[in-house]
Amino acid sequence: MNIGIGLFGLGTVGTGVVKILQDNAEQISKRTGSELVVKHAVVNNLTKERTGFIKNFPITDDAEDILTNPEIHIVVEVMGTVDQAYDIIKKALFAKKHVVTANKDLIANRGQELVKIAEQNDVDLFFEAAVAGGIPILRTLSQSFTADEITRVAGIINGTSNFILTQMANNHLSYTNALHLAQEKGFAESDPTNDVEGFDAAFKLIILSNFAFGIQPSLNDISIKGMTNLTDTDISDAGSFGYAIKLLGVAERVGDENQAISIAVSPHLIPFTHPLATVNNENNAVLVNGESVGEIMLYGPGAGELPTANSVLSDLTNIAKDMALNTPGRPFNSFNQSIDLAKPSQRFARRFVVIEVDDTPGAMYSVTGIFAAAKVSFSDLKQTLATNGNARLVTLTHPASDAQLNLIKTTIRNADGINLRAEYKIFS
Template sequence: MDIGIGLFGLGTVGRGVVKILQENAEQITKRTGSRLIVKHAVIHNLTKERTGFVKNFPITNQATDILDNPDIQIVVEVMGTLDQAYDIIKRSLNAKKHVVTANKDLIASRGQELVAIAEINGVDLFFEAAVAGGVPILRTLSTSFTADEISRVAGIINGTSNFILTQMASNNLSYADALKLAQNKGFAESDPTNDVEGFDAAYKLIILSNFAFGVQPVLGDLSITGIANVTDADIADANAFGYVIKLLGVAQVVGSAKEAISIEVSPQLVPFTHPLATVHNENNAVLVNGESVGEVMLYGPGAGEMPTANSVLSDLTNVATDLALNTPGHPFNSFNQDLDLAKPSQRIARRFIVVEVDDTPGAMYSVTGMFAAAKMSFTDLKQTPAANGTARLVALTHPASDAQLNVIRTTLRNADGINLAAEYKIFS
């Protein structure tokens, strides 16, 4: 069977898709029983040169060239815009075309609506490439953990941030220098906000939460902290206690009746011995904790032309299989349940807290008094002299809630000569 593909977008991922379809055509046909053929590509800017693949299909800037083409069964949306992509995908689904997209922002914000439209039209809507690039985490969640109760999903799902933190930790670069290096290498954009402030990870974590817990959070439901305030000193101190700092997206079920979910993007301390600690540079990893399976991790390239294109291809071959078996139209993720949002008192973790105090007699006494008042106790303490007659106090605590931490925050804000310099959860 011949399956026609229409491509919206011929940027990095689009070119990768064309390359794999051309170079591995024989293998794909052998394994799916179908020939997947790019029939048409639609792009914004026709004057921009398209290189890196054999152009054996027409390229225009008219969406209808794909949408009205009856020989095209699958639309691949890799434009990377929001409103336009929404429009294209919706029109494609309503034209009974299957859709494969890598658009995490769109799926995270309006995925539920598009999934419903796909279902009404009896077509597939797949988006493996939207989360963690080449790592096949979504299909694994939907096919291999169906019978298990997942308690936590934790991922290093933003390659830019992980590259920056790795460079800071391994090569003693400052945040600014590491960011510059990431930009030079093409791992960070000139405006890096979306990556370093945690929004990109947040979108991916929303999609992971759909699949792992059947919930449909919006961005406002998440607690989001980026890496822009991570300092060399924090990294060095974490290192001295056996931890590395990683930007994690963590969604976990909490509450005595497992009734709530905490969804958070933040830099956290990961023990050296934990598999997540060894995920370096632009790589991604997603850790899944299931009641039955225990701890499973999927690791791989988080971005890049070919890895991301490979995830698009895995979606395409799955559509091809559905077409061959006449079984399209079943949602990528069929898990739905209602969970409350976790309260601050339910978000519990060990903490790594850095306080700067005037280096005077009694300063330590007054800090420890504040922690005692918040009912927080320490496992480790380290005090070192800092600049301008201050001392840097690093404290690792026993498990404490966000509510307790808010007490500490308020107390410190009102205290003279004491300043909360940094605060991280310790991942375990």
């Protein structure tokens, strides 16, 4: 069986898809019983030089060359846009062509609509490469946890932020210098806002939450805190207590009988002994906790030409198998349920809190009084001299809710001579 593929985008990932299809054609054919062949590619810039693969198919800039071609059965979208990609994918599905995409922003925002269109037209829509690059986390959640109840999915799901934090911790670079290095190596965009402010991880966490808990959160449902205010002193202080700092996406069941879902992206302190603390540079890792299986971790490259392309190929081969068995049109994830989002009073964690106070008599008493009023107690406390000559208090708390921390933050904002410099959760 010959299966024609139409490719939108021949950048890093698109080129990788073509390379794998051409280099591993015989193996793919043996495993799927079909021959997967790129019939056409559509790009925005026809003058750009493209190398690394055999150019045995036409390359044009007209989407209709793919959408109206009856020899093309599967559309692969790896363009990186949102509105244009949405229009193309929607047209492809209505044309009864299967679709594979790596577009996390689009799937997080409009994935449910596109899934319904795919079902109505009896075609497949897969997007494994949209989350964590080469790590097969979505198919693992949809197929390997069908009989288990997931209690938490969490991990390092943005390679840019992890590279920066690794350089700050291991090579003692400032945030600015670590960011510049990430840009030089191609791990960060010229405008890194989506990565360092946590939005990229939030889009991925929306998709993970859908697969893990059957819910469809929006960006407004997620508590998002980036890492731009994180300092090398924070990293050093965390290290002195035995913790690394990583930007994590965490979706978990909380509250009475675990009947609510907390969804957040923020820097977390992770014990040096925890596997996530050893995930460095651009690599990703996702933890899944199930009531039956316990905790598992999937680790691997979170981006890059061939790792991400490999996830695209996983979707392509699954479509080929569905076509052979005449079973297309089943949703990638059919798990849907209604669960309340957690309130601040239901989100508990130990905290790492950094406060600077005027070096005057009674300042420490004022700080401890603020925490006592919120019924938050310390498990560890360290006092050093801040760069401006004030006292720097670094505390680790016992478990406290977001509501309690909000009370502390409000009180500190209204207090004279006391400033909150950092507050991060401790992952356990």
